[in-house]
Amino acid sequence: MIEVHNNPDHALSDGAQSLTYDRFAGMMRSVGAIAAAVERTLPGVWAPASA
Numbered sequence: 001m002i003e004v005h006n007n008p009d010h011a012l013s014d015g016a017q018s019l020t021y022d023r024f025a026g027m028m029r030s031v032g033a034i035a036a037a038v039e040r041t042l043p044g045v046w047a048p049a050s051a
Contacts (some may be wrong), residue, residue: 002019002027003019004019004020004021005019005020007020028042028045032045
């Protein structure tokens with residue numbers, strides 16, 4: 001499970017382990033690139049074209 005919050009410092013709970021929307025988007029791009037490298041896809045996740 002990944003927790004996402006627009007302002008983790010003001011989350012009612014678990015703010016210290018929450019990602020901001022921008023960090024979550026960056027993580028998902030990285031995961032999408034890994035998926036592409038192993039010939040998998042993640043629907044809705046942008047991954048760079050393979051070189």
